[in-house]
Amino acid sequence: xxxxxxxxxxxxxxxxxxxxxxxxxxxxxxxxxxxxxxxxxxxxxxxxxxxxxxxxxxxxxxxxxxxxxxxxxxxxxxxxxxxxxxxxxxxxxxxxxxxxxxxxxxxxxxxxxxxxxxxxxxxxxxxxxxxxxxxxxxxxxxxxxxxxxxxxxxxxxxxxxxxxxxxxxxxxxxxxxxxxxxxxxxxxxxxxxxxxxxxxxxxxxxxxxxxxxxxxxxxxxxxxxxxxxxxxxxxxxxxxxxxxxxxxxxxxxxxxxxxxxxxxxxxxxxxxxxxxxxxxxxxxxxxxxxxxxxxxxxxxxxxxxxxxxxxxxxxxxxxxxxxxxxxxxxxxxxxxxxx
Amino acid sequence: xxxxxxxxxxxxxxxxxxxxxxxxxxxxxxxxxxxxxxxxxxxxxxxxxxxxxxxxxxxxxxxxxxxxxxxxxxxxxxxxxxxxxxxxxxxxxxxxxxxxxxxxxxxxxxxxxxxxxxxxxxxxxxxxxxxxxxxxxxxxxxxxxxxxxxxxxxxxxxxxxxxxxxxxxxxxxxxxxxxxxxxxxxxxxxxxxxxxxxxxxxxxxxxxxxxxxxxxxxxxxxxxxxxxxxxxxxxxxxxxxxxxxxxxxxxxxxxxxxxxxxxxxxxxxxxxxxxxxxxxxxxxxxxxxxx
Numbered sequence: 339x340x341x342x343x344x345x346x347x348x349x350x351x352x353x354x355x356x357x358x359x360x361x362x363x364x365x366x367x368x369x370x371x372x373x374x375x376x377x378x379x380x381x382x383x384x385x386x387x388x389x390x391x392x393x394x395x396x397x398x399x400x401x402x403x404x405x406x407x408x409x410x411x412x413x414x415x416x417x418x419x420x421x422x423x424x425x426x427x428x429x430x431x432x433x434x435x436x437x438x439x440x441x442x443x444x445x446x447x448x449x450x451x452x453x454x455x456x457x458x459x460x461x462x463x464x465x466x467x468x469x470x471x472x473x474x475x476x477x478x479x480x481x482x483x484x485x486x487x488x489x490x491x492x493x494x495x496x497x498x499x500x501x502x503x504x505x506x507x508x509x510x511x512x513x514x515x516x517x518x519x520x521x522x523x524x525x526x527x528x529x530x531x532x533x534x535x536x537x538x539x540x541x542x543x544x545x546x547x548x549x550x551x552x553x554x555x556x557x558x559x560x561x562x563x564x565x566x567x568x569x570x571x572x573x574x575x576x577x578x579x580x581x582x583x584x585x586x587x588x589x590x591x592x593x594x595x596x597x598x599x600x601x602x603x604x605x606x607x608x609x610x611x612x613x614x615x616x617x618x619x620x621x622x623x624x625x626x627x628x629x630x631x632x633x634x635x636x637x638x639x640x641x642x643x644x645x646x647x648x649x650x651x652x653x654x655x656x657x658x659x660x661x662x663x664x665x666x667x668x669x670x671x672x673x674x675x676x677x
Numbered sequence: 678x679x680x681x682x683x684x685x686x687x688x689x690x691x692x693x694x695x696x697x698x699x700x701x702x703x704x705x706x707x708x709x710x711x712x713x714x715x716x717x718x719x720x721x722x723x724x725x726x727x728x729x730x731x732x733x734x735x736x737x738x739x740x741x742x743x744x745x746x747x748x749x750x751x752x753x754x755x756x757x758x759x760x761x762x763x764x765x766x767x768x769x770x771x772x773x774x775x776x777x778x779x780x781x782x783x784x785x786x787x788x789x790x791x792x793x794x795x796x797x798x799x800x801x802x803x804x805x806x807x808x809x810x811x812x813x814x815x816x817x818x819x820x821x822x823x824x825x826x827x828x829x830x831x832x833x834x835x836x837x838x839x840x841x842x843x844x845x846x847x848x849x850x851x852x853x854x855x856x857x858x859x860x861x862x863x864x865x866x867x868x869x870x871x872x873x874x875x876x877x878x879x880x881x882x883x884x885x886x887x888x889x890x891x892x893x894x895x896x897x898x899x900x901x902x903x904x905x906x907x908x909x910x911x912x913x914x915x916x917x918x919x920x921x922x923x924x925x926x927x928x929x930x931x932x933x934x935x936x937x938x939x940x941x942x943x944x945x946x947x948x949x950x951x952x953x954x955x956x957x958x959x960x961x962x963x964x965x966x967x968x
Contacts, residue, residue, distance in 0.1 A: 360679070360686035497934060501897045504878045508885040508892035518882035523875050548938045548962070555930040559870065562923050563938070584923060586686075587693050591922045595809055599927060602867065 340441065342448045343401040351575050355406055358579060361586040364539035366410040367403065368561070370553055371396065373545030373569030380569070386430045391571035393438060402575050404452075404486065406582070410535060412489040414553045418464065418498060432469060435492070439472040446479065453485035459531035460494035461502070462666075474666030481663075489535060496555035503529035506655055515651040519614050520644055523603050528652055532557055540585045542578075544570045560596045562588045615640045697921065701942040754833025758798060764953055765799030768960040772914035774803035776865075776936070777944075778928050780920030784813050785945050790823035792917075792944065794831050795952050797860040803910055804862045809926035811866035820864060861910070870927045877903040904931050912936065915959045917952070919944035937962055 347355060371392055378388030396413060403411055416435070421428060442449070442456065449456070458473045465473070473492070506529045510516040516525075527533065537557045541550075546567035550558070564581040568574070615636045765771055775796055779789065789806060796804045806813055806820065813820055877900055884890050912932045916925075918940045925933065939955045941947060 356678075356682045357685045357689060360683040361690070495934075497897050497901070497931065500874065500931065501895060501900050504881055504900060505892050505895045507878060508882050508895055511882045511885045512892050518879055518886045521875060521879045521882050523871050526871075526875060526878060549936055550933060552934045555933060556871065556874075559925060559927045559930050563925065564923060565938075583689065583693060587690060588921075588923050592924050595922070595924065595926050598809070599867065606872065 340448075341397055341400070341438070341445055342452060342454070343397050345401060347402075347405050347575070351405075354576075354579055358582050358586070359407065362589045363407055364562075364582065364585050365408065366412070366536055366538045366540075367408050368412040368414075368538040368541045368554055368558065369396075369399070370414045370541070370543040370547075370551065371570040372543060372547055374571060376545060377569045377571040385427060386434070388571065389431060389434055393434065395571050395573055399573065399578065400486075400488065402578055406578070409485065410487040410489070410538075412459075412491065412532070412535070412538060412554070414491045414494070414551075416460075416492045416494070417552060418461070418493055418495045419552065421464070421493075432466060436469050436472060439469070439476050442476050443472070443479070449480055449483065453483040454480060455483040455487045456480045457487065457489045457534065458492050459489055459499070460492045461498055462493060464493040471666050471670035474663045475670050478663050478667040487535065489532065491553065494531070495552040496550075497552055499531050500526070500556055502531070510651040510655070513654070515654055516647050519610065520648055520651075522607055522610065524607070525648060527556070529655065530556065537561060540564065540581060542566065542581050544568055544573055544577075560592060560599060562592055611637060611641050611644065614644075697942075704942070754831065758832050761795065761798035761949075762800060765801075765956075768799075768956055770960050771800055771956065772959060773801065774805070774911050774913040775801050776805045776807060776913040776916035776928060776933075778916050778918040778926065779806070779808040779813065779944055780918055780922040780924070780926055781808075781943060781945070782810070784808055784816075786816070786820050786823045787827070788944050788947055789813070789820060790827040791831070791949075792947060792952060793824050793862055794827045795949055797862075798832065799953075799956065802860055803913075804860065805865050805913060805929075806862070807865040807869075807928050809867055809928075811868070814864050814866035814868075817864050821862075824862065865929065867927045870929050870931075873904060874900075874931055901931075915939065915956075917941060917955045919947065 374388040374392035375385055376388075377391065378385050381388075400411060416431060420431070456476050458477055462470050462473060503526050507516070507521055507525065511518055532554070538554065538561050540562045541554065541558050542564050543550075544566050546565065548565045550563075562585045564584050566573075566577055566581065568577050615633065618640070619633065619636060777789065777792055777796075793804050793806065808814075880903065881890075881895055881899070885892055912934065913929070913936050915937050916928060916933065916939070918925075918938060920943060923940070925938070937959055939958055941951055941955060
């Protein structure tokens with residue numbers, strides 16, 4: 339089964355889509371595709387078949403999202419916790435992933451036609467090397483596409499992601515690129531695996547579970563959460579519409595909470611800058627109180643310097659991450675040549 | 678055409694709104710109807726239990742006489758208390774730590790205090806109260822006052838003595854939860870969320886700056902320890918959200934990894950049965966922890 343489908347909506351679905359589009363639409367939707375195994379049990383088929391059906395449903399959902407003008411989708415494909423499952427199942431899932439990423443690479447033309455950018459978020463080093471290489475290749479080849487974005491969380495948990503971001507910042511401090519006082523909420527967000535995406539507007543979890551299971555904890559703090567009882571392989575266009583409607587119902591109050599949060603974040607940054615400036619002034623002014631104008635100037639100067647430092651650090655980080663993928667992808671080329 | 682779609686969309690939204698109000702209204706009606714029946718049944722059923730527990734409470738009441746001068750209210754409170762405790766014990770599992778997320782603009786302190794007292798009465802050890810405006814945090818003392826008052830009203834004992842009594846009442850089933858710790862109430866605001874993660878990150882970066890450790894040392898468990906502030910409070914297993922917004926609104930992002938979210942329409946005039954319903958719903962969920 340392929341990643342990209344080009345099926346049209348039925349007339350009724352088209353009408354529903356148009357009605358929904360009259361309201362505010364989510365730009366980025368995240369899915370926890372839960373219920374593949376329960377589906378397999380229900381239908382009395384192999385687990386692997388359940389996972390397979392789950393993947394097919396993903397392709398279908400991506401198609402619906404395209405019709406609904408949702409340009410970015412993030413999915414939870416494999417959690418670090420999932421490594422605890424029975425070895426046969428983990429191996430099966432890795433095999434499925436290999437198959438699907440190989441398939442993805444075969445569909446290059448289609449990806450290019452729709453300008454689909456694939457990103458994989460997670461600690462890739464936990465995966466078998468050949469899968470790492472395949473993933474790197476897919477990410478590398480689609481990195482310049484900019485119409486649709488599919489983020490696949492693989493070997494991912496949110497706590498790992500946040501910890502990794504802290505580690506990257508500490509790396510920046512160790513390299514002398516930033517100071518520890520430059521660490522802020524905004525900077526941490528930019529060090530996450532998801533730094534290239536806006537926060538999801540809507541998070542959907544299927545199969546009736548009502549928890550986040552370590553998925554995008556940081557990014558969804560002001561997202562609309564929708565828990566639906568349908569099993570993922572049975573997810574339908576109408577389920578998606580229902581979730582979007584719920585998002586629209588929540589839109590204004592969540593927007594308000596977001597604005598409030600943004601204001602607070604800016605205030606905190608300003609306060610942090612002020613504190614740093616006060617320290618600098620006290621250090622240089624031999625304890626003499628500085629007048630308001632000098633303080634203001636010093637503050638502007640400090641802010642500009644900080645922003646420059648952070649910018650340089652983020653570029654270095656981007657370079658580090660890009661070269662991780664390029665190296666892996668080129669390794670993949672070499673091994674395939676040898677074969 | 679666009680106009681028509683716009684109109685239809687508005688209609689749809691109105692329908693959703695109607696549906697929601699209808700559901701919460703029906704819930705209320707059903708509850709009051711069921712409540713009356715329930716009350717009688719419970720009264721009949723619990724009479725022997727209350728009588729059994731009576732001598733024990735009587736002794737304590739004598740000790741607490743100054744705080745609780747009327748033995749009549751004391752008895753009623755005692756029977757209610759033992760009912761709540763047995764409700765908690767009847768559940769298959771009970772969260773050790775519960776979060777109460779108020780997603781409404783005007784907090785009602787009496788109702789929140791009621792919720793907190795019920796949570797403690799059924800045997801929950803840690804209760805966190807949160808709203809995304811930080812209003813409750815600002816009026817922290819008002820809530821605490823209210824909690825003490827509700828404790829007296831509902832349970833017929835004052836706060837400090839309640840803890841002791843609470844411990845002695847906890848019998849076999851959930852004892853491991855309550856043996857070592859008194860119930861703790863914490864009021865949280867958005868600052869305890871992402872901002873506390875940022876502070877922990879700053880602390881770690883400072884230690885790297887001072888060459889006390891390298892960036893490679895930083896691990897999930899290290900960050901987790903910092904965010905627990907060395908108090909051994911477990912992550913909340915359950916968050917009950919009050920209000921029409923379907924979002925966590927910044928509630929402790931690090932700590933809600935495995936937290937179950939259950940929604941109730943509003944915290945205003947919320948009843949004990951609503952709260953118990955949420956706890957029952959939680960008790961019937963099972964977690965697979967990635968497996």
